[in-house]
Amino acid sequence: MSDASRREIFARVTQALGREPRPTAPAPPSANSVREVSFANLPELLDLFTVRWIELGGEVWHGHPAHDAQPSPPPVPSNSAATSLASFLQQNGCRTVAIETEARALLGENTLAGVTLVDLCAPEHRLRDLLFSCDAAITIADGAIAETGSLIMHSGAQRARLASLAPPLHVALLRRDTICADVLDALTRLSPATSAAFWVTGPSKTADIAGILVRGIHGPGRVAVMLL
Amino acid sequence: MRAKVDQYAEQMAETVQESVHSASALKVMQRIERLEGDLHDPEGARDAAAAIKQNVLDHLAEYLHIFEQRLIAAGARVHWARDAAEARQTVIDICKATGVRSIIKSKSMLSEEIELNQALEHAGYEVVETDLGEYIVQIDGDRPSHIVTPVIHKSKAEISRLFERMGLGPYTESAEELTMQARRHLREKFRAADCGITGVNFAVAESGRVVICTNEGNGRYTASAPPVHIALMGIEKLIPNDQSLAPFLKLLARSATGQRLTVYTQFIRAPRATGELDGPREMHVVIVDNGRSAILADPECHEVLRCIRCGACLNVCPVYRQTSGHGYFSVYGGPIGAVLSPLLEAGRRQPAPASCFAHPGTPSARPSTPVPDAPRGTPVPHPTDLIAPEFAELPKASSLCAACADVCPVRIPLPEMLLTLRARAVRHGFAKLSGAPDFRPFAAVATRPSAWRATVAATRLPGARIATKFPIASLRAWRRSRDLPPFPKTGFRQWWRKREKQK
Numbered sequence: 001m002s003d004a005s006r007r008e009i010f011a012r013v014t015q016a017l018g019r020e021p022r023p024t025a026p027a028p029p030s031a032n033s034v035r036e037v038s039f040a041n042l043p044e045l046l047d048l049f050t051v052r053w054i055e056l057g058g059e060v061w062h063g064h065p066a067h068d069a070q071p072s073p074p075p076v077p078s079n080s081a082a083t084s085l086a087s088f089l090q091q092n093g094c095r096t097v098a099i100e101t102e103a104r105a106l107l108g109e110n111t112l113a114g115v116t117l118v119d120l121c122a123p124e125h126r127l128r129d130l131l132f133s134c135d136a137a138i139t140i141a142d143g144a145i146a147e148t149g150s151l152i153m154h155s156g157a158q159r160a161r162l163a164s165l166a167p168p169l170h171v172a173l174l175r176r177d178t179i180c181a182d183v184l185d186a187l188t189r190l191s192p193a194t195s196a197a198f199w200v201t202g203p204s205k206t207a208d209i210a211g212i213l214v215r216g217i218h219g220p221g222r223v224a225v226m227l228l
Numbered sequence: 229m230r231a232k233v234d235q236y237a238e239q240m241a242e243t244v245q246e247s248v249h250s251a252s253a254l255k256v257m258q259r260i261e262r263l264e265g266d267l268h269d270p271e272g273a274r275d276a277a278a279a280i281k282q283n284v285l286d287h288l289a290e291y292l293h294i295f296e297q298r299l300i301a302a303g304a305r306v307h308w309a310r311d312a313a314e315a316r317q318t319v320i321d322i323c324k325a326t327g328v329r330s331i332i333k334s335k336s337m338l339s340e341e342i343e344l345n346q347a348l349e350h351a352g353y354e355v356v357e358t359d360l361g362e363y364i365v366q367i368d369g370d371r372p373s374h375i376v377t378p379v380i381h382k383s384k385a386e387i388s389r390l391f392e393r394m395g396l397g398p399y400t401e402s403a404e405e406l407t408m409q410a411r412r413h414l415r416e417k418f419r420a421a422d423c424g425i426t427g428v429n430f431a432v433a434e435s436g437r438v439v440i441c442t443n444e445g446n447g448r449y450t451a452s453a454p455p456v457h458i459a460l461m462g463i464e465k466l467i468p469n470d471q472s473l474a475p476f477l478k479l480l481a482r483s484a485t486g487q488r489l490t491v492y493t494q495f496i497r498a499p500r501a502t503g504e505l506d507g508p509r510e511m512h513v514v515i516v517d518n519g520r521s522a523i524l525a526d527p528e529c530h531e532v533l534r535c536i537r538c539g540a541c542l543n544v545c546p547v548y549r550q551t552s553g554h555g556y557f558s559v560y561g562g563p564i565g566a567v568l569s570p571l572l573e574a575g576r577r578q579p580a581p582a583s584c585f586a587h588p589g590t591p592s593a594r595p596s597t598p599v600p601d602a603p604r605g606t607p608v609p610h611p612t613d614l615i616a617p618e619f620a621e622l623p624k625a626s627s628l629c630a631a632c633a634d635v636c637p638v639r640i641p642l643p644e645m646l647l648t649l650r651a652r653a654v655r656h657g658f659a660k661l662s663g664a665p666d667f668r669p670f671a672a673v674a675t676r677p678s679a680w681r682a683t684v685a686a687t688r689l690p691g692a693r694i695a696t697k698f699p700i701a702s703l704r705a706w707r708r709s710r711d712l713p714p715f716p717k718t719g720f721r722q723w724w725r726k727r728e729k730q731k
Contacts, residue, residue: 025434036268120505121505128506190495200491204491205444208361209364210247210383214403217446219492
């Protein structure tokens with residue numbers, strides 16, 4: 001059925017356009033390259049991202065104490081980052097916390113006091129049990145968009161798409177030098193090979209019930225970024 | 229016989245009308261704030277979006293072909309459906325082949341257009357709408373009243389009573405509590421479903437990505453949690469490449485609700501890759517025509533296919549605000565619906581071109597017969613004359629204020645199309661409404677200066693205004709929802725002569 005349908009749809013489209021399809025790809029018009037964010041220096045991008053992210057109801061804090069002075073952050077977080085993360089989770093009553101392999105690696109040898117960390121795992125039913133019952137999940141954010149206050153995440157090996165979706169609190173570890181300026185910028189950085197990429201612009205929300213804004217309808221009601 | 233939309237508006241509860249009106253007004257304000265306050269060049273973005281969409285339509289065959297190739301190379305399956313029946317059957321076939329029993333759905337106008345849910349339920353599948361508004365519509369057996377906010381017409385109390393009846397939780401006046409009741413209930417569905425069906429906001433040809441923009445998170449669950457993902461899209465959803473998404477992502481959420489971006493923007497290319505811990509094993513994209521190719525052939529109306537379903541035209545339309553989407557008695561309401569509904573319905577009845585049956589080696593090619601569900605004796609319209617009788621009165625549900633054209637992110641000339649469709653309806657003799665008075669008496673007076681002057685003088689007689697209320701039935705009907713301005717004490721010519729004398 002699908003072959004005949006395909007043929008007919010193409011025949012209809014061809015007839016509508018009054019010409020046979022060409023073998024070469026068309027040239028689309030310019031995408032309006034007006035930049036919404038004209039600066040590119042990291043401290044300003046970080047400031048803008050922080051403002052937008054907080055406006056949306058996101059939370060953010062620095063994993064390192066002396067952040068402004070450093071031109072680029074160290075690749076492996078220090079003890080202080082792990083301590084700061086542990087204290088955030090404890091303050092929020094998170095006892096069981098799922099953690100992605102790469103995030104675990106970023107924390108190095110450090111454990112998080114007072115928190116039980118559970119690695120994302122196979123098989124899938126165990127993974128699902130974990131993600132649907134844990135208090136929070138920690139994943140890496142691959143980047144961020146300053147203009148809109150968005151986190152950029154890609155699916156990948158040892159990662160789970162549901163890790164940043166099912167738990168009520170999502171903690172994203174974000175390296176400051178991965179923040180890009182605006183949507184146009186972020187689109188040019190979309191990986192050509194990733195099976196699923198997603199941008200997260202604040203906590204899940206709905207206003208379907210009588211126009212009243214409520215957070216955490218299906219996705220996390222709280223999203224927190226620890227900057228590295 | 230008065231127009232259905234007028235009849236509907238008349239019987240609408242005032243509270244519903246108020247909430248539709250105020251919610252629309254709020255979104256209009258938010259849109260302006262976000263577009264003008266935020267973007268450096270909102271008009272430029274609209275120009276780019278319009279030009280890109282037009283380019284897509286002008287090269288639709290090429291873009292469809294490229295998109296299909298990319299998807300297949302990435303491991304997704306592509307299916308083609310000529311009409312609603314075929315689209316429904318395709319989805320059912322996929323479910324049968326993969327042993328699916330329970331299905332979750334996220335927002336898809338197309339799935340409503342093809343009446344998918346009923347067909348799936350009839351075939352024995354459990355189908356759960358997971359967008360909160362659509363879920364409420366589903367369990368209440370209702371219909372959505374707005375493209376973006378489906379239950380704008382329901383109160384908290386109504387929703388709570390509904391949830392209580394369905395066993396989601398005790399009665400409560402708290403929107404937060406109600407939302408949590410729905411979250412707890414639907415979470416279990418996300419966890420256990422065998423198949424997820426989503427719509428598609430944009431289909432990027434060059435990169436083979438399906439882009440889905442949502443706020444709640446159910447769209448992500450639907451595309452990622454079950455082992456099978458089915459994405460439904462119309463043929464016109466294509467975008468050339470990743471970068472050309474920029475103006476659309478800038479405009480979509482801002483036009484719809486005043487957000488910069490929806491909370492979740494998904495870019496999906498393929499099913500689960502090796503090493504990934506979750507994600508669907510199978511990804512299916514169903515590409516549906518259902519009348520769109522006929523509209524593509526319509527020289528006066530094909531631009532309507534640029535629509536990105538933002539809902540901005542609904543929010544700003546004075547007629548929509550008085551009636552909500554239900555007043556249009558169609559899947560698509562508001563200004564876009566008034567144009568799309570008559571065109572799509574007529575487009576579905578266009579027979580296939582002879583050329584698609586001339587292919588060698590197609591033993592199953594069927595003879596060119598009219599589409600089965602066209603009523604007997606329905607004339608087959610010429611491509612430049614598409615309009616379905618059932619929806620012919622919708623283009624009249626408009627004051628022609630053109631506010632819709634002002635807000636459309638892809639610059640669809642809706643007012644011109646509304647006029648074009650009205651003319652087609654008249655040519656076919658479809659739209660016979662007594663709501664419009666016979667203008668011939670007016671024409672007779674307006675083309676005779678002495679008669680005109682006499683009529684104008686008559687308006688200054690006592691009782692003139694009252695006289696317009698009784699004598700003529702059609703005038704009475706027309707006046708029921710229109711106020712005449714007060715008749716001035718002096719005529720313009722008198723005033724002018726006086727003024728000239730004073731100089």
